[in-house]
Amino acid sequence: MFGLPLLSLIIFLPVLGILILFFIPKAQTSTIRGVSVATTLVTFLLSLLILAHFNTAQPGFQLEEKLSWIPQVNINYHVGVDGLSYSMIFLTALLCFLACFASFSIKDRIKEYFIFYLMLEVGMIGTFLALDLFLFYVFWEITLVPMYFLIGIWGGSRKEYAAIKFFLYTLAGSVFMLLGILALYFNSAPHTFSIVELIAQNSLFPRLFQNIIFAALFFGFAIKVPVFPFHTWLPDAHVEAPTPASVLLAGVLLKMGGYGFFRISYPILPEAAKFFAPAIALLALIGIVYGAFVAMAQTDFKKMVAYSSVSHMGFVMLGLASLNPIGFSGAYLQMFNHGIITGAMFLLVGVLYDRAHTRDLNAFGGLREVVPVFSGMLIFFSLASLGLPGLSGFVSEFLSLLGGFKAFRLFTIISVTGIIVTAGYILFMIQRILLGPLNPKWKSLAEINTREILTLVPLLILTLALGVYPKLILDILNPGLNLILKAIGVAN
Amino acid sequence: MIPLHHYLILSALLFCIGLYGVFTRRSAIGILLSLEIMLNAANINFVAFSKFVTPDNPIGQIFVIFTIGVSAAAAVVGLAIIVAIYRNYKTIFVDEINIMKW
Amino acid sequence: MWSNYIATSLFYGIAGVIVIFSILSVTLKNIFYSALSLIVALLGIAAIYIYLNAEFLALIQILIYIGAIMTLIIFGIMLTLKISDKTLQQHNKQQGLSFLVSGALAAILILIFIRFKTTEAVSLKAVSLADIGKELLTTYALPFEVISIILLAALIGAVVISSKDM
Amino acid sequence: MVNAAYSLALLPVVGFIVNIFFGSKLKLKGALFSIACIAGSFLCACLLLRHVIAGNSIEQSATWFTCGKYSFSAGLVIDQLTAIMLIVVTLVSLLVQIYSIGYLHGEKNSTRFFAFISLFTFSMLGLVLADNLILVYVFWELVGLCSYLLISYWYNKPSAALAGKKAFITNRIGDAGFFLGIATLFYYLGTANFREIAEKLHHGGFDPHIITIAGILLFCGAIGKSAQFPLHVWLPDAMEGPTPASALIHAATMVAAGVYLTVRSYSVFSAGNFSLQFVSYIGIITSLLAASIALVQNDIKKILAYSTISQLGLMMVALGVGGYTAGVFHLMTHAFFKALLFLCAGAVIHNTGVQDIRQMGGLFGKMKITASTCFIACLAIAGVPPFSGFWSKDEILLAAFNHNKVLYGLSSLVAFMTAFYMFRLYILTFTGKPRDPHLHPHESPKVMTWPLIILASLSAVSGLIGSPLTNHWFSHFIYFHPEHHIEVNYLVMYSSIAVGLLGIAMAWLFYKACPNIPKALAENYKPIYNLLLNKYYIDEIYDTVIVRPFLALTRFSFSFDSKIIDGSVNGTATVTIWISTIKAWIDKYIVDGLVNLTASMVGAIGIVLRRLQSGFIQNYILLIFTSVIIIVLLKLI
């Protein structure tokens, strides 16, 4: 479209929004909200525009932009989009736009809120588009500070502890990632940070070196995914974060870890990927089963959804570790679907919390009578998250398990028990909230209003569409995934 | 003739005596005195080396001239600070002057 | 030959005086007496300078070091002396460890100096005061200027810090 | 003809959408609309049957999605088996929907019920039409969902919610096995399409061991769905749902899905060396177990539930012993008379408001049509000659007889028990004088009785198509591979009739002639009676062995997560020990220093280091020179 640098535009549009917000006085809350919704809407439209320009069949990166940033060290501002990053951009733009509506329930310090909110969006979109490891790392860290403030200032009761814990965990991980990136930089032939070149010469790195670097990068990405032993920050961060922040946290931030594996660790360090595959599969297995078990024991609604994210992201890691086309498609699709479904679940939790001001599952009961539309939505998305066929959750879980089955038969057999326990805790939740006799306390609970329904409808349509006809997105993802598989040297 | 290392041993002894003084003296001026001793130890070194190592070129001696100048300046500033401390704390015992710690 | 013998024994005498009086100045309870013992030690050092044929330095040592700096310090003592100070314990509690540390350092230094090898040159003409003067004004001109600024700064600083009015 | 198949499947979806979104406004009109849709799809089913009878089958598929070189296709196949199943599903669903207009007359917004029923019909039709295992798996779980929704239809009843959850989870356990079976087949044979699987297995050259495992895994799915032995516990509890729903789902169609799956992938089972025996053993255990429990149950719907489980067990036995046609035939006939029995039970409960048969009695006078249709159904299920039950059960016994005598004996024992408890039910509810005075039953309205009559006539007539009268048309229509025709063995036929009549006689003796025998029997065989009454305590066993430890494990893992992993990662646990040991010394600073700090290990060391900063100048100088000495010593050594 008349030669506009689309990718840089979509990355830095929220920055424009922030600048505008700076000049609006703190009192005019409605204009602030208007501006931020407008910014997120335009970003979303831009993402659709990129889709228009994006030729799904052609593998490799498109709409590339390359500017030299620090020539001394051969760092350049290099962004490009392919199937994988496009799906994540679309998810981010969509969730940001919808969560922006949900942010209307934030009452105090609104201006600062939306400034941090847009800053977060810049970091997220940048991470997915960066093709230069240095740029990737910079955007990766940019997301940390705004999320710290979003959790810290507008969070729940233990917000300080949760905010600093989130920050330190991710920082510790990303700092080791930086060492890995630097080691890669110094061991690449013409000293480069560019992902494309590194992939091209991934056969040059010796095995032992690959393993060390993979471990360093693994440490950074695993904390973000989160993989089993590093997941303890997730429940705290989710429970204490305000609803829109936890929608973005679950919807997008967790995906940055997975995206890192797909884009950086696996194609650049293929031998190490094969070497660590069983270990990752084991951790994935633990993640799935352990996450589901712990979710079962929760009484706090949001914490339960948080632990369910741990379990769902376990499927991503299983698909990733399987190193075959089905597993990869399943894993990446699971990331996309999980973003949508859990985003919706958190929006619903927010709707309930705004009205009932409690998240204790046992405090509810029989709400179906009082709020039928809300319960319809909740049932729909809960079924999607427990992997009911016909909805998107099922397709990705099925593919990940199918891929996993081929590579690690025993692990997958155990992980399949995971989907049983998932069904258990989700139905247990539905039973405690919606079914059974109406708890008199909630007789006067207000029904979900049109604004909230509007935020949920797009997600509902997407879940259904991708569930019935997943070809829509799989065709976008496949060229990219095949490229990575070829880079790893796995028979396609 | 007195060999070089006798002078060096003398200066080492003086240096360590001064050091001991700095560690143990309680009064600030006491520490100042011991610092002067350590300084003179260094000067002896310089003069001794100037005689034995570079007899024809008085580098050491010139260095000592400058160190004496500097020590004078330091003594002046030190005493000024000690007087100011005395006015504020009414004592110049160093172990009683530690409002700021941890 | 004979005068040579007396000179060396005299050297060791003076060295002994210096060491004894500096120990005294460090350990004496009364701060005033320790200052005086320091002056004696400094006189000894001036004598040593003569041995090292640095007569001019000996002169400076006596004139400036003892004359100016020590008098200044004694003034300082007078200003800050409290009657009660005499009786108080002059040494703080960390004597044991500090003796150990300084002793160890002395041992190390002496060990080094015994085996200290350096290029000992021998020269005919003794260094005269004129040489020092010439050197001062040619090669060491810049330090000369810098030391003057340092003394100036110290002067102003002392005035600023210890002046009475707020 | 293909668009008939598509319209057949899509009409119920239209009914579902209309009822879900506009249900509250449409009220009754919504129900009529969904009935119209189902009627439409029933007509299509008949068209398709005529088309299939004419000898040609339809097969169409399109690629659903691809990943890498694997491409997953989704399509439909209509052959003889599908045609029969389509007829059964659409017909029973139509009749049940008509019936439930009357049954749910009093309900506030009953359109939700019709929406779920049409969604269920859609998924059942999808399951039957699907041409590959993955698509079957998709509809398989959708059907599970509909059963969940319908069981917990009366959501304010806590027991209904529990039963729904239990049903879904037990199904899910079966589905897990089902998935693993699909995965093994998918990788080992490279395809999930039924026809391709059959062709590949036909060519042979596959390790029977793996095929057996795949077969058993597929059968796990069937166990879950058709409530076979280990996973049968959910069906009796599923009676919490409205009776028409139970009639359609837990009698005729959904539970039959397991049988349908085994039939559809029969090539896998026959290729494996042990899988068929496995199926028959599970089948016989289930039917014996269920039949024995049904003997002593008092709740009318529980009896029918256990009778369904045991009849399904029989079908599994039939398939296990190679009676492919017998299994399908019994499935069809059973669908009709079991649906009829459930609807009669529904009518009885609807009018009397009570479910315990001991409180009923003498309803024949008041509810003539229900009683008579129920009588026909009982005769059919008991296996009395002219009715459908006799022909299908006879074929099963014949197949069992040819294959394995022990199975034959046990099956006839099951037939006997079936006859006994069915007529016990009939006698206690309809004959004799009313036991409970303040019950005032009355005949149910036209809209409920007409489906009963149709079903009664069907269960009477439908047996004939497999009988020698139509020279076993059914076995020519549905058969597996070589169309072998088993000749009629009159000995087996007569013995099955004898067993049926004996059962009826015993029931008549126990409950009509001298009612005190059952009580006497119950007294002196107390332990056995209690064992049966409490369903062999299986529920309790499951609860103590699986459910309770599982919940304990989840609580343990949550505490493990928050204390150990969380603690060890940022050191809270270890730090508390550390601080307590040096508490007195640094107490003041710990308290205010740590008020907002997480007291991590790192923080504690920081505090100790901070103490080093004592403020004494001479301490500092001493520390400097001691470190100098240490460095020099290190350097020299």
Add this chain to the structure above:
Amino acid sequence: MNVAPFIADIKYILPEIILTIAALVILIFSVLIKNKRALAYFSLASLGITLLYVSKTPVITTSLFSGMLVNDSFAAFFKIISIIIALAVILISLEYKEISPNYRGEFYCFILLATTAIMFMGAASNLLMIYLGVEFLSLISYIIAAYWRGNVKSSESGLKYFLIGTACSITMLYGISLLYGLTGSLDLEQINAILYGNTSQPAAISIIILTILIGLGFKIAMVPVHFWCPDVYEGAPTPVTAFFSVGPKIAGFAVLLRFLLTGSIFFYEHWAHLLGILAIITMVVGNLTALSQTNIKRLLAYSSIAHAGYALIGLVIGTHIGQVSLFVYLLTYTVMNLGAFAVVIAVSNKIKSDEIKDYAGLSLHSPYLAAALAVFLLSLAGIPPLAGFIGKFYIFSAAIEEGFITLAIAAVINSVIAAYYYFIVIKTMYLEKPQAKIEIKPAPSLNFALIIALILTLAIGIYPQPILDFVIHTSSIFIP
């Protein structure tokens, strides 16, 4: 009379001369005229002129005053940095109330003299000149540390600084005397020529290196000699603390670099191991003790110790890339630290206290100031889009390129711990409720310095290229 060379060299040290003359002029006028702001503007003007002069004149590497100084781009780099520091300190202290009005003139004079001292240290290549430079800077530091005469803490900090400072510089003097004894010359080049490769007396060399390290380590607050740092930083008036945290520290690094790199008299491989351990201990001590601080100046003190540790890594690496990373780190460190202290001054001018809990809720009633401090602290913690990250990035890449993996990992872990205590301050500012409702309006001059520091931090962070060209050019003269 060969006076000519002496005169010829004068034009190379013109900046120092201008500043000294300016200092003297200020001294005279401080007695004559009453309004002190004129003096401040005069000193700013003189600094401005010298800055222009230095950045304009092309650098010809010659040795001056018969080996006393060497005029090269390395020295030019330190001249420019010291002038920038002086400008910032004077700007910051314009409104600072604690410096009594009638001695404000002398304060500016001392700052100018201190700048000349740093310039001399940057350029010194003769042991005598190094000693005089160090003593000159120390003396001025003792004076301005005790400048706040009425305040008890200030005089205590002055005393502590004086006593420990003189002790360390005398030890350095002793080391220099031994070095002179060993080599017979004071000029660094000659010493290196003599000592290069001859390992006849390892013990003597060790003592010499150690004593000199103590003297210079004192200036950059390295581990064994860091004890003075927190107490003096807390006691001294805040603009002085700001100066201490950057001025002497950079001068110390200048001399250390000069020692290390004009010739490896430090028998480089012999000592890299020790310096590496000292660097790690410095980082660890700095970061860990900072965790439990409640006073913001002491927190910044410990953070400056930790940053000295990071910079030491650049020194330990020793190769060209190591130097470049050290320069970049020092530059970014200066900008961030001065910015942070500017905010601390603005706040303490109003609230009169430096306790962290008094910063509670700062973001509510003075969002601009809170945001500025947050940016500086984040930059100190090394969060990407800011200058601090570029500094840390260079240090880490240098460490990894030269294979110092353990150093890199230690630095990386420390930067995570450091993030924690920077966030304690940010947390109090943003997450806690304010007690008093005071609107803090920083003075125009302070505001100006703050904005420049903010812009520099962001600019270096986002587009570091111009700064890197400047640094690479200056450090190109040392090809080891």
